[in-house]
Amino acid sequence: xxxxxxxxxxxxxxxxxxxxxxxxxxxxxxxxxxxxxxxxxxxxxxxxxxxxxxxxxxxxxxxxxxxxxxxxxxxxxxxxxxxxxxxxxxxxxxxxxxxxxxxxxxxxxxxxxxxxxxxxxxxxxxxxxxxxxxxxxxxxxxxxxxxxxxxxxxxxxxxxxxxxxxxxxxxxxxxxxxxxxxxxxxxxxxxxxxxxxxxxxxxxxxxxxxxxxxxxx
Amino acid sequence: xxxxxxxxxxxxxxxxxxxxxxxxxxxxxxxxxxxxxxxxxxxxxxxxxxxxxxxxxxxxxxxxxxxxxxxxxxxxxxxxxxxxxxxxxxxxxxxxxxxxxxxxxxxxxxxxxxxxxxxxxxxxxxxxxxxxxxxxxxxxxxxxxxxxxxxxxxxxxxxxxxxxxxxxxxxxxxxxxxxxxxxxxxxxxxxxxxxxxxxxxxxxxxxxxxxxxxxxxxxxxxxxxxxxxxxxxxxxxxxxxxxxxxxxxxxxxxxxxxxxxxxxxxxxxxxxxxxxxxxxxxxxxxxxxxxxxxxxxxxxxxxxxxxxxxxxxxxxxxxxxxxxxxxxxxxxxxxxxxxxxxxxxxxxxxxxxxxxxxxxxxxxxxxxxxxxxxxxxxxxxxxxxxxxxxxxxxxxxxxxxxxxxxxxxxxxxxxxxxxxxxxxxxxxxxxxxxxxxxxxxxxxxxxxxxxxxxxxxxxxxxxxxxxxxxxxxxxxxxxxxxxxxxxxxxxxxxxxxxxxxxxxxxxxxxxxxxxxxxxxxxxxxxxxxxxxxxxxxxxxxxxxxxxxxxxxxxxxxxxxx
Numbered sequence: 001x002x003x004x005x006x007x008x009x010x011x012x013x014x015x016x017x018x019x020x021x022x023x024x025x026x027x028x029x030x031x032x033x034x035x036x037x038x039x040x041x042x043x044x045x046x047x048x049x050x051x052x053x054x055x056x057x058x059x060x061x062x063x064x065x066x067x068x069x070x071x072x073x074x075x076x077x078x079x080x081x082x083x084x085x086x087x088x089x090x091x092x093x094x095x096x097x098x099x100x101x102x103x104x105x106x107x108x109x110x111x112x113x114x115x116x117x118x119x120x121x122x123x124x125x126x127x128x129x130x131x132x133x134x135x136x137x138x139x140x141x142x143x144x145x146x147x148x149x150x151x152x153x154x155x156x157x158x159x160x161x162x163x164x165x166x167x168x169x170x171x172x173x174x175x176x177x178x179x180x181x182x183x184x185x186x187x188x189x190x191x192x193x194x195x196x197x198x199x200x201x202x203x204x205x206x207x208x209x210x211x212x213x214x215x216x217x
Numbered sequence: 218x219x220x221x222x223x224x225x226x227x228x229x230x231x232x233x234x235x236x237x238x239x240x241x242x243x244x245x246x247x248x249x250x251x252x253x254x255x256x257x258x259x260x261x262x263x264x265x266x267x268x269x270x271x272x273x274x275x276x277x278x279x280x281x282x283x284x285x286x287x288x289x290x291x292x293x294x295x296x297x298x299x300x301x302x303x304x305x306x307x308x309x310x311x312x313x314x315x316x317x318x319x320x321x322x323x324x325x326x327x328x329x330x331x332x333x334x335x336x337x338x339x340x341x342x343x344x345x346x347x348x349x350x351x352x353x354x355x356x357x358x359x360x361x362x363x364x365x366x367x368x369x370x371x372x373x374x375x376x377x378x379x380x381x382x383x384x385x386x387x388x389x390x391x392x393x394x395x396x397x398x399x400x401x402x403x404x405x406x407x408x409x410x411x412x413x414x415x416x417x418x419x420x421x422x423x424x425x426x427x428x429x430x431x432x433x434x435x436x437x438x439x440x441x442x443x444x445x446x447x448x449x450x451x452x453x454x455x456x457x458x459x460x461x462x463x464x465x466x467x468x469x470x471x472x473x474x475x476x477x478x479x480x481x482x483x484x485x486x487x488x489x490x491x492x493x494x495x496x497x498x499x500x501x502x503x504x505x506x507x508x509x510x511x512x513x514x515x516x517x518x519x520x521x522x523x524x525x526x527x528x529x530x531x532x533x534x535x536x537x538x539x540x541x542x543x544x545x546x547x548x549x550x551x552x553x554x555x556x557x558x559x560x561x562x563x564x565x566x567x568x569x570x571x572x573x574x575x576x577x578x579x580x581x582x583x584x585x586x587x588x589x590x591x592x593x594x595x596x597x598x599x600x601x602x603x604x605x606x607x608x609x610x611x612x613x614x615x616x617x618x619x620x621x622x623x624x625x626x627x628x629x630x631x632x633x634x635x636x637x638x639x640x641x642x643x644x645x646x647x648x649x650x651x652x653x654x655x656x657x658x659x660x661x662x663x664x665x666x667x668x669x670x671x672x673x674x675x676x677x678x679x680x681x682x683x684x685x686x687x688x689x690x691x692x693x694x695x696x697x698x699x700x701x702x703x704x705x706x707x708x709x710x711x712x713x714x715x716x717x718x719x720x721x722x723x724x725x726x727x728x729x730x731x732x733x734x735x736x737x738x739x740x741x742x743x744x745x746x747x748x749x750x751x752x753x754x755x756x757x758x759x760x761x762x763x764x765x766x767x768x769x770x771x772x773x774x775x776x777x778x
Contacts, residue, residue: 092299092682093657094543094573094600097356097382099413100489101543111304118733118765119303 098122108188114142114165114196125188131180135167138196156196164199178202231257241266263287268677268702270308270332271727274756275316286325287351288317292332294705294750295655296680298356301707301748303731305763307333314338318345326351333357339364343371351377361386362395362416369398379410381437387416394419399426408435412490415439420446428453437487457482484532485511489539492517496550500525510566511535516552516573523556527563535569536560540600543573554581561588569594576607577634582616586623595620596631602658602683605635612636618643621651631655641665645672653678666690670697680705687745688715699725703752711749714742719751720769727754730767737767 098109101124108125121141128134139156156165167179171190179187179194226234235258238244248258264287267273278285292308310332317324324346334357342349349372354360362385368378396419399406406426411418418439427433433454438447451457480486483506488494494502496519503512503522509530516538518526526533538556542549554577560567561584568591577599586592606613613634621627621644628650632640636659644651645668652675659665666686669679671694679701687710698704698719713730716737720728730737731748758768 090602092296092301093602094540094598095296095299095655095657096540096543096573097298098300099382100539118735119305119763122300122304 098124108191110191110193112138112141112194112196115198115201116163117142123194125191130184131187134179138167142196165196166199166202167194168197168202169194228253228257232261235261239264260284265289267291269752269754270310270313271756271759272702272752272754275313277756279316279320283320284323285317285321286323287328288313288321288324288326289328289330290332291330294331294680294703295678296682296705296707297331301682303733303763303765306731306766307759307761307763309761310334311338314341318342322346323348325349326353328353328355329357330355331357333359334364335359336361336364336367340367343367348374350374353377353379353381354383355379356382358384361388362414363388366395366398369395370400373400373403374405375403376405376432377408378406379408379437380413381410383413385414387414394422396422396426401429404429405432406430407432409433410435410437412437412439412487424450424453430454431456433457435485480505481507484508487513489513489515489537491515492541496522504529506530507532509533513537513539515539515541516550517541518556519551520553520556520559521551523552524559524563527559531564532566533560533564534566536564536567537571538573539571540573543600548575554578557581558584558588561585566591568592571596571598571631573598573600575600576604577613577616578606578608579611579613579616579619580606580608582613583619586616586619590623590625592620592624593626594629595624595627596629596655597633598631599633602633603635604633612640614640614643618647621647626650629653632659633657637661638665638668641668645669648673650675652676654680656681656684658683660684660686663687663690667693670694676700677702679703681709682706683708685710688712691715692718695719695723698751699723699753701753703750705748705750707748709749710745712743713737713740713746716746716749717742717769725753725755727752727758727768729762731765732767733765 109122110125111120111122113120123134123137123141125134128137135156142156156167157163158165168176169179169187169191170176170193172192176195182190231254235244235247238247241264244258244262248255259281260283262282263285265278265282265285266289267278268291270290270292290310290313292310293302293306296302297306308331310329311334314327314334315338317327318341322345325348327342327349328351334354339360342352344367352368352372352375357380360383365378365380365385368375399422407430409426423438427436427450434457436450436454436457438450480502486503486506486509488499488502492515495517499514499518500522503509503514503518503526506512507529510532511534512526512530514522514537518538523538526536538552552574554574557570557572557574558581567589570592571594574597577597605611606616614637617630617632617636617640621630625647627648630644630648630651630653632655638661641660641664644654648654651673654669654673654676656669656679663686665684666681667690669676670690676697681704684706686706691711692715716728716730719726729750729752730746731750732746734740734747737744737746762768
């Protein structure tokens with residue numbers, strides 16, 4: 001039984017299926033597969049940084065459709081230029097529970113929701129030292145967003161449709177506040193969850209004053 | 218119930234005989250002998266384990282087994298522990314508790330893993346089951362200290378309360394700390410695990426509780442209990458044999474020497490959150506625990522500490538070494554493959570290993586395999602994906618091949634490092650007792666997946682992430698999936714078309730596509746799905762799916778969509 005023999009699979013097991021149609025190959029379409037002496041196929045091994053780019057919130061898409069191929073090309077190119085010392089983190093790797101990730105420090109895990117995104121993410125606020133770091137992390141996680149520094153307000157934007165988001169959080173007393181108003185440490189202490197709200201809906205939250213607003217958007 | 222023609226045993230005798238049969242496999246076998254044995258067995262089954270809460274429904278369970286005393290349920294797939302399963306996916310236990318509250322008034326034990334349990338359900342438990350004894354919530358969420366207060370206040374016969382790794386919401390209660398809700402005349406506690414709680418524990422309530430429960434054997438506390446307090450507790454409860462110090466606690470040398478007597482009695486020690494205790498102190502500590510069977514520790518123990526462990530703890534059965542800095546690029550501790558080799562040489566009873574490290578060699582794996590053919594669970598995580606043998610720069614195929622070849626009773630295996638399709642060939646050939654396999658960043662082609670699915674006869678759970686496995690192997694082995702509990706694949710190359718086909722061909726499987734990008738049919742069918750969870754079920758598609766999960770529906774089967 002040779003692992004190199006690609007015709008090993010008994011096709012009669014799956015009657016009526018045109019397997020060639022569904023056969024997916026790694027790498028760009030039309031690229032020939034080169035095999036080394038040890039059986040490792042070149043061109044199919046993604047470098048670590050490429051893997052990161054392909055996994056962080058963006059689609060790990062390798063299909064024969066033109067649209068998907070363009071995305072793949074951009075990701076691969078983006079990955080190649082990323083320095084290995086600045087590794088971003090793969091989701092769920094290494095496989096340690098959230099509670100074990102930061103044994104040296106205490107953990108402060110909160111849920112982050114984005115209006116319109118299908119599901120929540122969790123972040124550990126203790127991993128960051130400033131609002132800018134937090135927003136960068138959110139930008140990485142919800143990859144459709146980019147940070148926009150606009151008149152000293154920290155906003156996030158989805159360049160695909162121009163929708164702006166404002167970061168808000170629920171504090172210990174259940175009030176919804178704008179992220180960025182209080183000193184960072186105080187924010188970490190009191191924040192229970194974060195919601196990236198569409199700017200259009202965030203009218204009504206007290207913007208610049210430290211007083212709490214009792215209305216929720 | 219009539220006696221069968223030709224059968225010489227009345228029902229009562231058979232029931233008595235069956236009471237000695239405990240394993241589910243055996244009871245299942247008994248129930249297939251004949252109709253009357255099926256009936257007697259189902260009325261006398263007291264312990265039920267449901268490995269996937271969506272494989273069966275409460276109604277089906279209750280209909281078949283009318284008098285269950287111990288119920289164990291598991292919900293989310295294992296990779297949920299690492300944030301790969303989005304919030305809101307499912308695994309709600311409320312319907313089960315509601316059904317059990319009326320059907321099983323004599324229920325004594327509930328064990329849940331990776332499920333969502335609200336306070337209402339905890340209260341219902343505390344009020345519905347007069348003889349309730351054991352509550353184990355492992356990696357669960359959805360409840361708060363209010364729910365715990367209800368359990369404490371109402372469960373007079375509670376023996377075990379174990380919240381291992383669960384997420385508990387802390388509510389400041391005006392009625393006082395939840396621990397103080399245990400009545401003064403409550404003395405039956407045998408095991409308490411509250412290590413996951415973030416909040417302060419009322420030490421007075423805890424001390425009084427520990428003091429009045431003479432049968433207390435296991436105590437796992439959270440970081441809010443300082444170590445000198447722990448010493449007080451240990452003096453109050455000298456019969457303790459299992460201890461854990463919770464998160465980020467601080468074993469100072471003077472505290473250590475106070476506790477040394479207690480440590481020699483310990484059989485299980487969990488220091489995996491004790492971040493401030495360094496190698497030399499760890500060595501002193503483990504050297505005193507000659508009766509240790511289970512050790513969970515951080516990699517601060519280093520190779521030297523593991524050598525000391527191998528020399529002192531000859532009864533060691535299970536070792537877990539967790540990374541202190543999982544995201545560091547460079548190693549921060551002197552922990553290598555050598556530590557694991559030492560323990561494999563020195564501890565003849567070692568059979569269960571979870572080991573995080575940054576380098577490995579085929580040689581080391583071969584040595585470990587030859588030293589410990591009695592290994593049953595072997596989970597190795599080399600932190601950097603696709604790391605080769607650091608001595609030869611080859612893949613680790615041969616090393617893991619040696620593990621599956623020599624360890625003939627291996628039931629669970631987690632792979633890491635640089636691996637080609639060949640390692641799966643070895644696993645398919647030798648891993649005949651393998652029940653659970655975890656694979657990440659490995660393999661070259663569908664052949665790898667095919668080897669696993671066609672070779673591992675006892676495979677129950679398979680979880681795969683970031684591997685180039687696609688439609689071919691999955692569809693060629695579709696029937697295999699009905700013999701397994703579940704299959705998880707994320708960041709692989711399985712197309713939506715293949716998922717649809719599988720769902721249509723295999724009515725006994727739920728094929729769940731989890732995709733953040735929106736409806737999968739808004740993309741070409743050949744596009745790979747983000748995440749895929751396939752499991753067998755007798756209760757059909759579930760009714761509580763969130764918006765980001767797609768499965769076969771009647772429309773697509775009829776070709777209407």
